[in-house]
Structure formats: C-alpha cells, structure tokens
Amino acid sequence: MSNGNMNLTLKVWRQKNAQTAGKFVSYKAENISPDMSFLEMLDVVNESLTHKGDEPINFDHDCREGICGMCSLYINGHPHGPKRGVTTCQLHMRTFHDGETITIEPWRAEAFPIVKDLAVDRSAFDRIQQAGGYVSVNTGGVPDGNAIPIPKVIADEAFNSATCIGCGACVAACKNASAMLFVSAKITQLGLLPQGQPERYRRVQSMVAQMDEEGFGNCTNTGACEAECPKEIKLTNIARMNNDYFSAKLFRQEEIHEQNH
Amino acid sequence: MSEFKQTFNSSLGKKLIMALTGLFLCTFLIVHVGGNLLLFNNDNGFSFNVYANFLTHFPPIEVIAYLLYLSILVHALYGLILTVKNRKARPVGYAVATKSDASWSSKNMGLLGSILFLFIVIHMGDFWYRYHNDKNMGFKEYRTDLATGVTTVADYTPANAEFSHSVATENNVEIVRVKDLHTRVATSFSNIIYVLFYVIAMGAVAFHLLHGFQSAFRTLGWVHRKYTPIVYFIGTWLFAVIIPLAFAAMPVYYYYLSTQGAH
Numbered sequence: 084m085s086n087g088n089m090n091l092t093l094k095v096w097r098q099k100n101a102q103t104a105g106k107f108v109s110y111k112a113e114n115i116s117p118d119m120s121f122l123e124m125l126d127v128v129n130e131s132l133t134h135k136g137d138e139p140i141n142f143d144h145d146c147r148e149g150i151c152g153m154c155s156l157y158i159n160g161h162p163h164g165p166k167r168g169v170t171t172c173q174l175h176m177r178t179f180h181d182g183e184t185i186t187i188e189p190w191r192a193e194a195f196p197i198v199k200d201l202a203v204d205r206s207a208f209d210r211i212q213q214a215g216g217y218v219s220v221n222t223g224g225v226p227d228g229n230a231i232p233i234p235k236v237i238a239d240e241a242f243n244s245a246t247c248i249g250c251g252a253c254v255a256a257c258k259n260a261s262a263m264l265f266v267s268a269k270i271t272q273l274g275l276l277p278q279g280q281p282e283r284y285r286r287v288q289s290m291v292a293q294m295d296e297e298g299f300g301n302c303t304n305t306g307a308c309e310a311e312c313p314k315e316i317k318l319t320n321i322a323r324m325n326n327d328y329f330s331a332k333l334f335r336q337e338e339i340h341e342q343n344h
Numbered sequence: 345m346s347e348f349k350q351t352f353n354s355s356l357g358k359k360l361i362m363a364l365t366g367l368f369l370c371t372f373l374i375v376h377v378g379g380n381l382l383l384f385n386n387d388n389g390f391s392f393n394v395y396a397n398f399l400t401h402f403p404p405i406e407v408i409a410y411l412l413y414l415s416i417l418v419h420a421l422y423g424l425i426l427t428v429k430n431r432k433a434r435p436v437g438y439a440v441a442t443k444s445d446a447s448w449s450s451k452n453m454g455l456l457g458s459i460l461f462l463f464i465v466i467h468m469g470d471f472w473y474r475y476h477n478d479k480n481m482g483f484k485e486y487r488t489d490l491a492t493g494v495t496t497v498a499d500y501t502p503a504n505a506e507f508s509h510s511v512a513t514e515n516n517v518e519i520v521r522v523k524d525l526h527t528r529v530a531t532s533f534s535n536i537i538y539v540l541f542y543v544i545a546m547g548a549v550a551f552h553l554l555h556g557f558q559s560a561f562r563t564l565g566w567v568h569r570k571y572t573p574i575v576y577f578i579g580t581w582l583f584a585v586i587i588p589l590a591f592a593a594m595p596v597y598y599y600y601l602s603t604q605g606a607h
Contacts, residue, residue, distance in 0.1 A: 094439075107439065160443035186440045193433050256444045258451055259430035263355075291356055300433030301355045301426050304559040305451055307444035319567045325356055326565025332351040341347055 152248030259300030389526025534602035
C-alpha cells in the first residue's frame with residue numbers, strides 16, 4: 084500500500100537512564116503504512132535513527148500478539164493508545180490520520196521507575212505476585228481434570244480476571260497511580276476457584292501489604308483503569324478485593340496474617 | 345506493627361475510614377435538610393427556633409453531634425493524607441493530560457472536599473458558634489392561644505444571662521421563649537454574596553456526593569448486580585439532586601423574602 088501512506092510527527096520522551104533528566108524530542112515518521120502496528124512504526128523510525136548513527140528509541144515489547152503484557156506507551160493521553168481493549172502492539176496506524184502529531188510518554192508512576200526512554204521497570208508487579216499471587220501445589224500424581232466441580236459462572240468470572248496480562252496500563256491511567264485493578268484481578272482469579280481457597284485470605288493480606296510497600300497510590304473509584312485496560316478487567320474486582328481484605332482483617336480472626344516488616 | 349494499626353494504616357484501611365465517615369455524614373445530611381425545611385414554614389421562625397433549641401438541648405443528639413464533628417475532621421484529614429500519598433505516587437506527570445473515561449466529579453473530589461470544608465467552617469462559625477456563644481443573640485416569645493390556635497410573636501429579653509428557654513401555659517395561652525436563630529438566618533441570607541457562596545457550596549455537595557456515595561459502597565466491597573443500581577439511583581437523585589437543591593433553596597428563598605420586605 085504505497086498510496087495512502089502517512090507522514091507523522093512524533094514527540095517522544097527521551098531519557099538516558101533513571102538518574103538523568105529526560106525531555107521530549109520530535110521525530111518525523113515518514114511514509115508509514117496505515118496497516119503497520121504502532122510498534123512497527125517505531126521500528127521504522129528506529130531503523131532510520133540507527134542509519135543516521137543516533138541512539139534508537141528504547142521501548143518494551145515482546146510477543147506483539149497482545150498477550151504478553153510487555154508493551155506499554157502512553158499515547159496521546161491514553162495508555163496503549165486511543166482504541167479500547169487493545170495493547171500498543173495491536174494498535175494500527177490507521178487509527179491516526181496523516182499529518183498528526185503523536186505524543187508518546189512512558190508510564191508515569193513512582194513505583195515504575197524509568198529504565199530508559201519509554202521503558203519502565205515494572206518489577207513491582209512481580210514482587211506483588213510473589214507475595215501471594217499463586218496457588219501452592221504439592222507434587223504427586225496429576226489430579227483428574229474434573230475431580231473438583233466448578234460452577235460455570237464462577238469459572239467465567241475467574242477467567243475474565245485471569246486475562247490480566249500485568250502490563251500496568253491501570254497504573255498509568257489512574258490519576259492516583261494505583262495498582263488496585265491489577266492486584267484485585269490477580270486476587271479474584273485465584274480466590275474464586277476452589278484451588279485458591281486455602282490461601283485466599285492470606286493472599287489478599289500479603290498482596291495488599293506488598294502493593295502498599297511499592298508506593299502505588301490509593302484507588303478513588305474513578306474507573307479510568309477499567310476504561311483503559313487492554314483486557315477490559317472490571318472495576319468490580321476491586322470491590323471484591325476490598326471485601327476479602329476486610330473479611331480477613333475484621334471478621335475472621337483465624338485468617339489474620341500479620342506482616343513482619 | 346500491631347494488627348489494628350496494620351489494618352487501618354493500609355491503603356484499604358484508610359479507604360474504609362473514608363467510606364464509613366462519608367456515609368455517616370450522608371445520613372446526617374438527610375436529618376439536617378429535613379429539619380431545615382421548617383425554615384419554609386411561614387410562622388416567624390416559631391417551629392425552626394423550637395427545633396434548633398431541641399437539637400442543642402436533647403442529650404442523645406448532642407452525643408451524635410460530637411460524633412459528627414469528629415467524622416468531619418477525620419474524613420477531611422484522611423482525605424488530605426490520601427491525596428498527598430496519591431500525588432507522591434506520581435511525582436512526574438504526563439505532558440498530555442489523561443483522556444481516560446472518568447467522571448469529572450470523581451477526578452476532583454479533593455477540590456470539592458476543600459470547598460466543602462471551607463463552607464463548613466464558615467457555616468458553623470456563623471450559626472453553630474453564634475448560637476452557642478453569642479451573648480447578643482436575641483430571644484423570641486411565641487404566645488399561642490390554645491382556643492383559637494393563633495400565634496403572636498414578640499422580642500423577649502431574659503431576666504438573667506443564664507436563661508436558655510422556657511415553655512409555660514397561662515390562661516389557656518402557651519408561652520414559648522427560645523433563642524432566635526431564625527432572625528440570624530434571615531439576616532445572613534439577605535446578603536447576596538453570602539447567598540451565592542451557599543449556592544456554590546451546595547453545587548460542590550452535589551458533585552462530591554454524585555461520586556462519593558456510590559464510591560463508598562465500592563470501597564466497602566458491596567457491588568452487586570441487583571443493589572448497585574439502587575445505590576447509584578439514591579446517590580444521584582437523593583444526594584446529588586434533591587438534597588443540594590433543597591438546601592440551596594433556603595438562602596435563595598430568604599434572599600427573595602428580604603427583597604420583598606424592602607419594598
């Protein structure tokens with residue numbers, strides 16, 4: 084598709100590392116096919132920067148299929164760009180129009196320090212997961228697939244929450260840089276299923292404590308996270324997390340799990 | 345850290361405190377607006393003054409009143425702490441303001457809350473503080489002929505400074521002597537600046553509760569396919585429309601009365 088190709092101006096956040104100050108730099112993205120993904124467009128720009136001997140723009144990416152949660156980018160005021168329910172790698176240039184100026188920023192949060200340019204360190208999410216976002220399973224014979232009956236509605240709800248890819252768009256969209264949509268999705272995914280029951284109340288307490296320690300903000304139920312989530316994780320997860328947390332802390336003394344730090 | 349401190353110092357614990365104090369303040373608004381509808385009684389402030397006297401002299405209400413003042417302070421303090429923490433969670437902002445779908449009121453709770461706190465300080469200073477401490481606030485004497493039901497009103501000067509109120513029946517005439525808050529209300533609301541300030545503050549109440557009421561239920565973890573729409577309905581129509589409108593009508597009505605009296 085040579086005719087109908089686009090010329091764009093990019094305003095990109097460039098920052099050498101976490102210690103130095105960053106700034107916006109403008110680049111021309113010329114002869115861009117509308118069928119390219121946003122990341123392919125950046126690849127083209129980086130190709131020309133490399134040829135000129137400039138440092139290419141650093142951004143996170145991996146599967147480019149919308150399932151790994153590695154890509155990020157805050158594009159024109161939206162995490163993962165203006166389209167609903169897609170990651171940046173699944174965002175196509177036809178979403179933009181010829182001659183447009185596109186501003187690209189990294190996720191902004193104290194808990195997500197910038198590594199370089201548009202790449203941020205999201206290991207805070209890993210530490211929250213490690214605090215309790217798992218089901219402990221002993222080794223042994225493989226249990227029969229259908230040995231534990233799970234109602235369809237419960238399985239569906241758990242699966243909807245399990246589609247969270249941990250990209251951090253919720254934190255990026257939230258005016259408070261709160262991670263509660265992510266944490267509540269992980270808690271719901273395991274807490275609703277029978278396999279996750281034994282650790283349900285310990286899990287919510289450990290994960291919330293770790294979330295607080297990482298320096299994320301506090302949810303004010305604005306719903307920006309739900310609107311921007313590429314996997315359309317629902318705000319109701321946060322209410323469920325609150326419910327589990329208060330159940331554990333206020334109503335189930337046998338479940339209270341004190342943090343040591 | 346003790347278990348108790350751990351629970352209420354956590355992000356969710358602080359939100360729980362915000363939700364509970366907020367909902368308690370919401371229930372207070374219902375009582376407050378109900379009582380103040382007496383201002384629309386065209387009886388020279390008889391029912392309103394008796395009501396104000398009842399509120400300040402009935403012990404259970406006095407206890408709840410102190411719980412209310414505490415709730416206002418805790419709600420404001422925790423709101424401030426959470427706002428500061430939320431700002432710290434994003435030290436470097438975005439160049440392009442977020443365009444994410446979220447209601448205006450939900451994004452401006454701190455601003456709306458600050459307006460309301462300023463309003464509460466001025467409002468309580470003008471009515472609550474004066475009612476309790478202003479020695480110059482006058483008294484009214486209402487004489488109701490029990491045979492005809494006709495009430496006449498006159499200024500009353502107490503014989504001693506300790507006088508608060510009295511109710512007596514003489515010769516089939518009921519004599520009620522109470523502090524005259526009603527005149528204070530009428531005087532305050534004859535000032536257009538004051539009336540405008542009240543109307544703006546009630547706008548802030550409307551937007552604060554449009555988000556706040558349903559948000560409190562979410563924080564408590566009560567989201568339900570059947571009941572959440574009811575919570576939204578009450579939050580929108582009762583707390584964000586009817587109650588603020590009823591409150592705002594009072595200064596506007598009294599301002600209107602003051603312009604009529606001038607002619």
